[in-house]
Amino acid sequence: MKKASSILMTALLSAGLLAGCSGGDQPSSEKGSTLKDGKFDPPITLKIAKQQDENAGKYLPGESLNDNVLTRWGVEKLGIKVETTLLGGDGAQYNNKLRLALTGSEQLPDIIPVYDTMLANDLIQSGRVKEITEDIKSYMPERLKKIYKEYPMTFNPVIRDGKVYGMAIAPNLTEGEVMLIRQDWLDNLKLKAPTTIEEFEQVIAAFTDGDPDGNGKKDTYGFTLSGKDSYNTGWVSDPVMIFSAFTGKNIPRQWHEDSSGKLVYGSVDPSNKEALAKLRDWYSKGYLKKELATKGAWDALADFTEGKAGIIIGRPWLYGSVKDVEKNVQGAKIEAYPTINGIDGGKTYQSGQLNDGVFMFNKDFNQMDAFFLYYDKLYDAAFGTGDFVYGYAQGYDYDIVNGEVTFDPQKFNKPLDAVQSVGKMSFTKNMPTADGPGKSFYDLAQGVKPDNGVLMRSNSNDATTQKGYVISYENADVLLPNAFNGPPTKTMQSTLEQLNTMEQETYTKIIYSKEPLEAFDTFVKQWYAKGGEQITKEANEWYSDVKKVDTMANMGLN
Amino acid sequence: MTIDSATQPVPGTTKKVRSVRSSKKPWSKEIRASWPLYLMCLPALVFVLTFAYGPMVGLIMAFQDYKPWLGLTGSSWIGLENFRRIFQYEEASQAIYNTLIIAVSKISVGIVVPIVTAILLSEIRSMGLKKSIQTLVYLPHFLSWVTVAGMMIDILGLEGGINHILTSVFGSEPIYFLGDPSLFRPTVVLSDLWKNFGFGMIVYLATIAGIDPSYYEAAEIDGATRRQQIWHVTLPSMLPMIIVIATLSLGGILDAGFDQIFNLYNPLVYSTGDIIDTYVYRSSLLNGQYGFGTAVGLFKSVISLILIVLSYRFAYKFANYRIF
Numbered sequence: 001m002k003k004a005s006s007i008l009m010t011a012l013l014s015a016g017l018l019a020g021c022s023g024g025d026q027p028s029s030e031k032g033s034t035l036k037d038g039k040f041d042p043p044i045t046l047k048i049a050k051q052q053d054e055n056a057g058k059y060l061p062g063e064s065l066n067d068n069v070l071t072r073w074g075v076e077k078l079g080i081k082v083e084t085t086l087l088g089g090d091g092a093q094y095n096n097k098l099r100l101a102l103t104g105s106e107q108l109p110d111i112i113p114v115y116d117t118m119l120a121n122d123l124i125q126s127g128r129v130k131e132i133t134e135d136i137k138s139y140m141p142e143r144l145k146k147i148y149k150e151y152p153m154t155f156n157p158v159i160r161d162g163k164v165y166g167m168a169i170a171p172n173l174t175e176g177e178v179m180l181i182r183q184d185w186l187d188n189l190k191l192k193a194p195t196t197i198e199e200f201e202q203v204i205a206a207f208t209d210g211d212p213d214g215n216g217k218k219d220t221y222g223f224t225l226s227g228k229d230s231y232n233t234g235w236v237s238d239p240v241m242i243f244s245a246f247t248g249k250n251i252p253r254q255w256h257e258d259s260s261g262k263l264v265y266g267s268v269d270p271s272n273k274e275a276l277a278k279l280r281d282w283y284s285k286g287y288l289k290k291e292l293a294t295k296g297a298w299d300a301l302a303d304f305t306e307g308k309a310g311i312i313i314g315r316p317w318l319y320g321s322v323k324d325v326e327k328n329v330q331g332a333k334i335e336a337y338p339t340i341n342g343i344d345g346g347k348t349y350q351s352g353q354l355n356d357g358v359f360m361f362n363k364d365f366n367q368m369d370a371f372f373l374y375y376d377k378l379y380d381a382a383f384g385t386g387d388f389v390y391g392y393a394q395g396y397d398y399d400i401v402n403g404e405v406t407f408d409p410q411k412f413n414k415p416l417d418a419v420q421s422v423g424k425m426s427f428t429k430n431m432p433t434a435d436g437p438g439k440s441f442y443d444l445a446q447g448v449k450p451d452n453g454v455l456m457r458s459n460s461n462d463a464t465t466q467k468g469y470v471i472s473y474e475n476a477d478v479l480l481p482n483a484f485n486g487p488p489t490k491t492m493q494s495t496l497e498q499l500n501t502m503e504q505e506t507y508t509k510i511i512y513s514k515e516p517l518e519a520f521d522t523f524v525k526q527w528y529a530k531g532g533e534q535i536t537k538e539a540n541e542w543y544s545d546v547k548k549v550d551t552m553a554n555m556g557l558n
Numbered sequence: 559m560t561i562d563s564a565t566q567p568v569p570g571t572t573k574k575v576r577s578v579r580s581s582k583k584p585w586s587k588e589i590r591a592s593w594p595l596y597l598m599c600l601p602a603l604v605f606v607l608t609f610a611y612g613p614m615v616g617l618i619m620a621f622q623d624y625k626p627w628l629g630l631t632g633s634s635w636i637g638l639e640n641f642r643r644i645f646q647y648e649e650a651s652q653a654i655y656n657t658l659i660i661a662v663s664k665i666s667v668g669i670v671v672p673i674v675t676a677i678l679l680s681e682i683r684s685m686g687l688k689k690s691i692q693t694l695v696y697l698p699h700f701l702s703w704v705t706v707a708g709m710m711i712d713i714l715g716l717e718g719g720i721n722h723i724l725t726s727v728f729g730s731e732p733i734y735f736l737g738d739p740s741l742f743r744p745t746v747v748l749s750d751l752w753k754n755f756g757f758g759m760i761v762y763l764a765t766i767a768g769i770d771p772s773y774y775e776a777a778e779i780d781g782a783t784r785r786q787q788i789w790h791v792t793l794p795s796m797l798p799m800i801i802v803i804a805t806l807s808l809g810g811i812l813d814a815g816f817d818q819i820f821n822l823y824n825p826l827v828y829s830t831g832d833i834i835d836t837y838v839y840r841s842s843l844l845n846g847q848y849g850f851g852t853a854v855g856l857f858k859s860v861i862s863l864i865l866i867v868l869s870y871r872f873a874y875k876f877a878n879y880r881i882f
């Protein structure tokens with residue numbers, strides 16, 4: 001008995017131990033299916049990899065990852081079954097799983113969204129992803145070609161020796177940043193919204209010393225910003241406008257093409273010194289957030305929401321996150337304005353974003369026509385056409401109640417706690433958009449009637465947010481995507497972080513007056529000496545390699 | 559009179575008892591007699607071999623320019639290149655130095671303070687007071703650093719609670735605890751102490767509770783004062799436990815507390831506050847750089863191993879005490 005039970009126990013424990021191990025499955029891609037009336041017969045399967053963030057992955061009862069409203073639509077309407085065979089949670093976990101797939105211990109799916117340039121590079125080097133120049137040329141539908149034509153640089157991360165190994169996921173120039181100002185403070189002090197650096201200085205000085213809230217206490221200041229991680233945050237609490245006012249396109253932490261066609265790094269441009277001198281002066285006078293070095297971008301909002309700071313810069317949706325101040329403080333009113341002009345009279349630039357990640361395809365995948373068919377259909381939601389005029393699925397991400405389209409899940413015929421993100425249920429991480437930095441908002445402002453999902457969604461935003469998007473659309477030319485978007489070069493991998501650390505430390509200490517302004521010159525010298533020179537050289541080698549062949553023409557995207 | 563830990567049997571030490579029954583019988587007989595017991599050890603053995611020793615094969619990545627699709631056998635060998643990178647730049651050496659300073663300070667105050675508090679607490683007569691203090695100092699251990707750091711940034715900030723008192727009550731200049739390089743390390747060490755000493759204390763309290771009361775009775779009869787009793791009875795009886803904990807914590811000498819530092823530091827204090835883990839994290843160097851990542855891990859493990867072996871030897875030599 002004793003012996004029997006000990007054997008049993010051993011067996012159980014061993015079984016538990018081995019339960020974690022399981023074999024991989026077989027590759028897909030069966031050929032022989034034909035396209036009839038826009039539908040594959042017999043139905044085919046696209047195996048995909050998916051990174052599922054915290055907002056996705058919540059399905060209605062009875063639905064799941066591989067059986068939900070969108071997958072069923074695909075089978076029924078297109079004869080294409082989308083099946084997730086490689087699933088990762090957060091970015092790091094997903095990347096790890098893809099790397100494991102590279103070692104051969106997990107199957108590489110047909111369609112692989114990749115969100116990391118280093119990993120994209122590994123995939124290309126491993127020779128296990130497909131070269132797709134011809135596929136784009138022959139299978140990409142016209143309306144998608146039009147979009148990809150607009151953003152040639154999104155191909156740069158996946159071009160090697162004139163060959164194209166992937167394509168951006170739903171490229172689109174994302175909305176730019178606007179200045180949110182306490183309009184009631186401006187009115188109290190009889191000031192106008194600033195358009196130049198001098199006017200900006202006057203306003204933040206008055207917001208600090210002029211008692212804008214009229215409570216007789218010196219408890220306000222001008223401008224809240226964050227310098228904890230970077231002086232180019234790119235989303236909220238961004239100080240980059242002040243830098244660009246002096247440096248133009250040489251904004252910190254970013255590469256851009258100079259007049260000679262070479263890539264240069266913004267942070268080390270001499271004109272940054274003037275911007276730092278200005279910020280240093282303002283900091284010592286109390287115009288800026290005192291703790292700009294200790295608070296991250298999101299934490300720096302609080303001062304604005306609490307009615308302590310008068311100006312904050314961020315993407316137009318930032319209004320939604322700070323509008324509580326209009327409730328908390330009596331008489332508070334926020335207004336959105338374009339960013340100021342630079343000292344040379346031109347606009348100030350900011351960091352622009354074109355896409356999050358690229359699609360790559362298994363070398364053995366031979367149904368690019370099916371992929372493009374499906375991908376194009378997903379864009380119906382962005383154009384307000386086809387099956388997806390208002391959204392992807394009625395009762396999921398929109399509903400029609402008494403003849404009215406609503407996006408508020410509580411008002412659905414069958415109310416939901418939150419909208420179902422159907423756009424995340426296949427191979428895109430979000431619903432694709434073709435709205436640029438706010439075209440639908442601009443159209444609405446021009447009096448266009450909201451008759452499709454995109455316009456209706458835009459129309460349901462707060463008035464101030466809508467105004468912000470119109471500003472963003474009208475000033476789309478200030479958005480500069482980082483010109484270096486390839487995999488980190490060899491020297492970048494080994495030294496870029498020390499250079500960034502040095503930059504952040506020097507900039508911050510200068511602003512806090514803990515180092516003299518001349519520390520900037522030392523920083524620039526050290527930056528070049530400690531690897532910056534080599535990095536610049538490598539970045540330019542990469543840049544000339546991706547420009548070597550006119551890949552756009554080869555793909556028929558010219 | 560003194561009770562010497564070397565000559566007196568002290569609760570917790572059982573080295574006399576070890577190996578009474580082994581080595582008498584030959585191996586084969588022993589196994590035949592109690593094979594079901596050995597069989598039950600097997601899964602554990604397999605588990606350890608598979609998950610603790612098996613993956614160590616991967617350590618050779620530290621000496622390779624590892625590419626996943628080429629595998630361990632196909633990747634090229636680059637010698638000590640990955641290790642050289644750890645020490646190549648002054649920022650990296652500074653981070654190693656900071657790590658050592660912060661970790662050593664944390665370990666030393668993290669041992670002394672809980673011992674002192676445990677002794678003080680054990681002297682309190684009122685059970686209610688004792689228990690409530692114990693619970694109060696113990697609670698912060700269960701908060702996550704993200705939460706605590708958020709609170710600390712507000713409390714210690716230029717316009718935070720402490721500076722408010724300093725400026726309005728004492729009329730002094732505000733102190734930038736988290737933005738002043740010379741104050742950052744003490745702030746980190748003290749806040750870590752506040753958060754964790756209650757937890758460390760529990761072990762010592764248990765040790766004190768386990769001391770044979772007859773020692774105290776004997777000491778009292780000999781006329782020892784309260785203080786003498788602590789010095790000559792309580793402390794020597796706690797020594798083995800102190801050594802165990804000190805030795806084990808030395809293994810963490812290169813872990814200065816990523817969660818804490820990452821949530822508290824900022825560019826103003828990189829010079830004194832940046833530790834290996836935050837440095838490596840910021841550079842996202844580990845992102846797909848297997849060789850370098852393994853090298854950093856191996857480096858940390860080797861240092862820890864050396865320190866544990868050394869402290870074990872010292873403990874044996876000077877305190878005549880064996881942990882294993």
